[in-house]
Amino acid sequence: MMAHIPVLLVLVPLLTALALPAVNWMMPRLTQIFLKSALLFNLALAVLAMRHVVTEGPWHYWLGNWAPPFGIEFVVDAMSGTVVLVTAGMAFVIALYARPFFKMDEAGLQARTLFYVLFTLMVTGVIGVAVAGDIFTLYVFIEIASISSYGLVAMGGRRAAFAAFRYLILGTVAATFYLLGTGLIFAMTGTLNMAQLSTLLPPMMGSPAILAALCFVMLGLGTKTAMVPLHAWLPDAHTYGPTPAIAFLATALLKAFAYGIYRFLYQVFGGHGQPVTAMALQILGWLAAAGILYGSVMAIAQKDFRRMLAYSTIAQISYIPLGIAIGTPAALAGAALQMISHSMSKGCLFMIKSGMHLKLHTTQISELRGMSVVMPFSSLALTISAFSMIGLPPTSGFFVKWQLVRGAAEAGFGWMMAVLVLSGLLNAVYFFRILENVFIRKPEPDVHSDQSHGPMTSAGPELPLPMLAAMMILAAGILAAGVGSGWLTEHIFSLISLAGGGL
Amino acid sequence: MIMDVFMGARPLWAVLVSIPAAFLILASRNKPNLREFWTLAAAVLKIGIVYSMLPAILRGETLSCRPLILAPGIELFFRVDAAGMLFAALASALWLLTSVFSIGYMRSLHEEHQTGYYASFALCLSATMGIAFAGNLLTFFIFFEMLTLATYPLVVHERNEEALKAGRQYLTYTLISGQMTLVGIVLVYLTAGQGNFIPGGFMGGTADGPVLAVIFLLLLAGPAVKAGMMPFHGWLPAAMVAPTPVSALLHAVAVVKAGCFGVLRIIGYVFDPGLLLEIGAAKPLALLSGITIVFASLIALTRPNLKQRLAYSTIGQLSYIVLGAALGTSSALIGSFFHLFAHGIMKITLFFTAGAIYTKTHDLDIRKLSGLGLTMPLTFMAYTFCALGIAGMPLAAGFISKWNLLLGASESGQWGYAVILIISGLLACGYLLPVAYSAFRGERDPDMSHIEGEPNLWTLMPLLITSIAALVLGIFPDAIGHFYSLARIAAENILTGTY
Numbered sequence A: 001m002m003a004h005i006p007v008l009l010v011l012v013p014l015l016t017a018l019a020l021p022a023v024n025w026m027m028p029r030l031t032q033i034f035l036k037s038a039l040l041f042n043l044a045l046a047v048l049a050m051r052h053v054v055t056e057g058p059w060h061y062w063l064g065n066w067a068p069p070f071g072i073e074f075v076v077d078a079m080s081g082t083v084v085l086v087t088a089g090m091a092f093v094i095a096l097y098a099r100p101f102f103k104m105d106e107a108g109l110q111a112r113t114l115f116y117v118l119f120t121l122m123v124t125g126v127i128g129v130a131v132a133g134d135i136f137t138l139y140v141f142i143e144i145a146s147i148s149s150y151g152l153v154a155m156g157g158r159r160a161a162f163a164a165f166r167y168l169i170l171g172t173v174a175a176t177f178y179l180l181g182t183g184l185i186f187a188m189t190g191t192l193n194m195a196q197l198s199t200l201l202p203p204m205m206g207s208p209a210i211l212a213a214l215c216f217v218m219l220g221l222g223t224k225t226a227m228v229p230l231h232a233w234l235p236d237a238h239t240y241g242p243t244p245a246i247a248f249l250a251t252a253l254l255k256a257f258a259y260g261i262y263r264f265l266y267q268v269f270g271g272h273g274q275p276v277t278a279m280a281l282q283i284l285g286w287l288a289a290a291g292i293l294y295g296s297v298m299a300i301a302q303k304d305f306r307r308m309l310a311y312s313t314i315a316q317i318s319y320i321p322l323g324i325a326i327g328t329p330a331a332l333a334g335a336a337l338q339m340i341s342h343s344m345s346k347g348c349l350f351m352i353k354s355g356m357h358l359k360l361h362t363t364q365i366s367e368l369r370g371m372s373v374v375m376p377f378s379s380l381a382l383t384i385s386a387f388s389m390i391g392l393p394p395t396s397g398f399f400v401k402w403q404l405v406r407g408a409a410e411a412g413f414g415w416m417m418a419v420l421v422l423s424g425l426l427n428a429v430y431f432f433r434i435l436e437n438v439f440i441r442k443p444e445p446d447v448h449s450d451q452s453h454g455p456m457t458s459a460g461p462e463l464p465l466p467m468l469a470a471m472m473i474l475a476a477g478i479l480a481a482g483v484g485s486g487w488l489t490e491h492i493f494s495l496i497s498l499a500g501g502g503l
Numbered sequence B: 001m002i003m004d005v006f007m008g009a010r011p012l013w014a015v016l017v018s019i020p021a022a023f024l025i026l027a028s029r030n031k032p033n034l035r036e037f038w039t040l041a042a043a044v045l046k047i048g049i050v051y052s053m054l055p056a057i058l059r060g061e062t063l064s065c066r067p068l069i070l071a072p073g074i075e076l077f078f079r080v081d082a083a084g085m086l087f088a089a090l091a092s093a094l095w096l097l098t099s100v101f102s103i104g105y106m107r108s109l110h111e112e113h114q115t116g117y118y119a120s121f122a123l124c125l126s127a128t129m130g131i132a133f134a135g136n137l138l139t140f141f142i143f144f145e146m147l148t149l150a151t152y153p154l155v156v157h158e159r160n161e162e163a164l165k166a167g168r169q170y171l172t173y174t175l176i177s178g179q180m181t182l183v184g185i186v187l188v189y190l191t192a193g194q195g196n197f198i199p200g201g202f203m204g205g206t207a208d209g210p211v212l213a214v215i216f217l218l219l220l221a222g223p224a225v226k227a228g229m230m231p232f233h234g235w236l237p238a239a240m241v242a243p244t245p246v247s248a249l250l251h252a253v254a255v256v257k258a259g260c261f262g263v264l265r266i267i268g269y270v271f272d273p274g275l276l277l278e279i280g281a282a283k284p285l286a287l288l289s290g291i292t293i294v295f296a297s298l299i300a301l302t303r304p305n306l307k308q309r310l311a312y313s314t315i316g317q318l319s320y321i322v323l324g325a326a327l328g329t330s331s332a333l334i335g336s337f338f339h340l341f342a343h344g345i346m347k348i349t350l351f352f353t354a355g356a357i358y359t360k361t362h363d364l365d366i367r368k369l370s371g372l373g374l375t376m377p378l379t380f381m382a383y384t385f386c387a388l389g390i391a392g393m394p395l396a397a398g399f400i401s402k403w404n405l406l407l408g409a410s411e412s413g414q415w416g417y418a419v420i421l422i423i424s425g426l427l428a429c430g431y432l433l434p435v436a437y438s439a440f441r442g443e444r445d446p447d448m449s450h451i452e453g454e455p456n457l458w459t460l461m462p463l464l465i466t467s468i469a470a471l472v473l474g475i476f477p478d479a480i481g482h483f484y485s486l487a488r489i490a491a492e493n494i495l496t497g498t499y
Helices: A002-024 A028-058 A078-104 A114-131 A134-153 A158-189 A192-200 A208-225 A234-240 A244-270 A275-301 A304-318 A319-326 A329-360 A376-390 A396-411 A414-440 A464-483 A485-491 B002-008 B012-015 B020-029 B032-052 B054-058 B080-111 B114-133 B137-154 B161-192 B209-226 B235-241 B244-270 B274-277 B283-301 B308-326 B330-361 B377-391 B397-411 B415-439 B459-476 B482-496
Strands: A059-062 A073-076 B063-071 B074-080
Touching: A002 A028, A002 A059, A002 A078, A002 A114, A002 B161, A028 A059, A028 A073, A028 A078, A028 A114, A059 A414, A073 A078, A073 A114, A073 A192, A078 A114, A078 A244, A078 A329, A078 A464, A078 B074, A114 A134, A114 A244, A114 B114, A114 B209, A134 A158, A134 A244, A158 A192, A158 A234, A158 B002, A158 B161, A192 A244, A208 A244, A208 A275, A208 B330, A234 A244, A234 A304, A234 B063, A234 B330, A244 A275, A244 A304, A244 A319, A244 A329, A244 B482, A275 A304, A275 A414, A275 B080, A304 A414, A319 A396, A319 A414, A319 B209, A329 A376, A329 A396, A329 A464, A329 A485, A329 B274, A376 A414, A376 A464, A396 A414, A396 A485, A396 B137, A396 B161, A414 B020, A464 A485, A485 B063, A485 B074, A485 B308, A485 B415, B002 B012, B012 B020, B012 B032, B012 B063, B012 B074, B012 B114, B012 B330, B020 B032, B032 B054, B032 B080, B032 B114, B032 B161, B054 B377, B074 B080, B074 B114, B074 B137, B080 B114, B080 B244, B080 B330, B080 B482, B137 B161, B137 B209, B137 B459, B161 B209, B161 B235, B209 B274, B235 B244, B235 B308, B244 B274, B244 B308, B244 B330, B244 B482, B274 B283, B274 B308, B283 B308, B283 B415, B308 B330, B308 B397, B308 B415, B330 B377, B330 B397, B330 B482, B377 B397, B377 B415, B377 B459, B397 B459
Parallel strands: none
Antiparallel strands: A059 A073, B063 B074
């Protein structure tokens, strides 16, 4: 079994998704146990896969032992292993969170089994994107992940349906662009396998067809990653979708697409070694910088915590393309660390957002006064996540910033250093505004006292234990990833391959 | 075996010991006595750990430990040298006294949110130890930023609009300058290939003069802001809305001294005073600190509130330290390091007295304090003595540092700074002594006629101890804690370039 881990990583969630309705129909009591143990098993597989990568190098797995280009290849290396680990970890933590969430949610989500099916399908897709070794398999998994995510967003109620529709249209257009690019590449080279493409493509880089393919693929993946100016679908979808879904969408799903960008630019198109790709990387860097600043400024302008998080996602996710664009080992280590760091902190923030909604019945920033009294643990988790977002030590966000700033300095991109520093300060503006309300400002006594469900009258426990546990796991993870970032960088991220295309 | 591991990692324990204390404090929020016990226990433990390292440091050794890797080639690196020891010994000793004082102060004023207060306090001290013992720039920066965060709740302790505004101002100043320092640190690692502090610096010859000057400016931004250098001092008087023990900690020990200590580290252990002259940064820095000294003292004269006066006095006094570092001669450096300690102990006494008076009067307007010296003789005697010490009177600790700074100014041939130091001493008499004079000789304000007796013992004891220490160390500067030797060793380290 150990030899088949790369394919099991995809198969376990896929089979779980397929078996879940049957399990639920026959033994409804076992559904949750079945789901969680499957996801935990998957996480264990991800850890084992990562261990294999660290001890024995990148893992190329041929499905059915058919050699590429005829067979399907799965690849686990340091970068894709990181994505897999993040995905499997987040999936388990979110599954922990989801059950009590749906019990408490007033909207009364009826189709819970459907939710879990779509959720595990999305996990399948995301892990598939990470481990796919050829560009068409990648497309298939992109679509598995995307289509299930459209469905999940649409489950959030009426406003979510419209947001999901918009997301669906843009996402499908993006996927079509990607497919066009894939088709062009296949027509020009006759293969879909990435490893082969990386040797076949360089002599052809001058051809207009390959240039068009590069543009199409980047357009497709860029839209899916919500890079400015292709981000328009994100704020609504991430505001109205059901929290457990969004906590995964904003973390693992976006990371997988950002990883796709790295995969294409460095392992297929040759990275900084090719003039055309170097140009693409430069444009990527500018767009990422624009995304960072745009997202942060828009986040400051928001009054609703949910929407603020959505814009903050646009800003934070752009750190990854920025690291990819810089292309030094330090910068890529920063990008990989950001995958872990941002997943945990944004996942945690979305969970806190729901906690606020369930307990305080509001997500308006101005109405969060006194939250620390009612929800001390959530407030602590909020503080840690916010510090990580701003990039303050000792959280992982600081080390992301350190690696990226260092990479930018090594590559001589002074303006990127400025952007990163400015981004941290803008993050400080909007997160400290919230922390001020949560911890320091006193609640206004008259606003809620006459309502039975006002924030300060809420008695009873803060939140169900599994929800708190999920938040605390992530908050502890942020600190652990911060303290252990040197270890991670030395043992895992240093193995990230630039395929000769680094700076 | 286990003992060896424990002893070897003492710098780490000194840093970490107050972090569990912070959590214990939060956990026992409903039991004030237990909560205060944790604070005091951690403080005593910290002092024990720090002072157990003192003999080795006095022998000229250094102690180091590297518990973690932070980034490729960069470790979490603690190294205890004379400079760090001086700062750590000062901060840990004053933490204990400030904690005792806080208990008296907070309880007699029935302040709210005391749990958060003590917890932040403990975290602050952890960060301060980290700053003192940091052996490389990244470690230094991590704790420097943690200090900013841990003091923020203390600044906004009063939870009103004014406090929030001060808190925002504090964060704006410190976070922006901190980011500049971060960029500077990245550039140091890039140009020099490493960032471990080495006495006498390691930046010489790694890049051209102008590049080094830019790096120096970026590096200095964070520490200079925390040290209240003009024109970046605005946060410091604003932060005076915090309760007095916080001001005592912030403005005598932890925050501002961390800034000064950072300046000394950067000038003495990253660059060196000679290199600074070469790249043309020493003269402007000395000039800026001279201007800060004079202007801060002049502003202090105009402030009617005692705490505000002390704040501006602090801004002026801190620049003594920066000035000494910028002059860079042997005596000037000894003066700088010793002033780190001397100003700390005297200014904390002044803040303690201000706090102790406030617990009785609930007002710190200087005119209202008239005539109170007769009913609180001990408090006002401590005040008077330390005010004279700040002005540089012989027999007080402040004289030792000022004398060395004066020697340093003459050694470097820049007599103008000697004049500035003397003027500053006169101005200090001008803004601090009228309070003492009117307290002993003036008429009672009618509003204050009901005030009788000294403040309670918890607040009185710490301020008496610190003022006596200021006296003893003014006469025998090497008596308790060997601060003068530490300052001398640190200055020697920098000038000879070896530990």
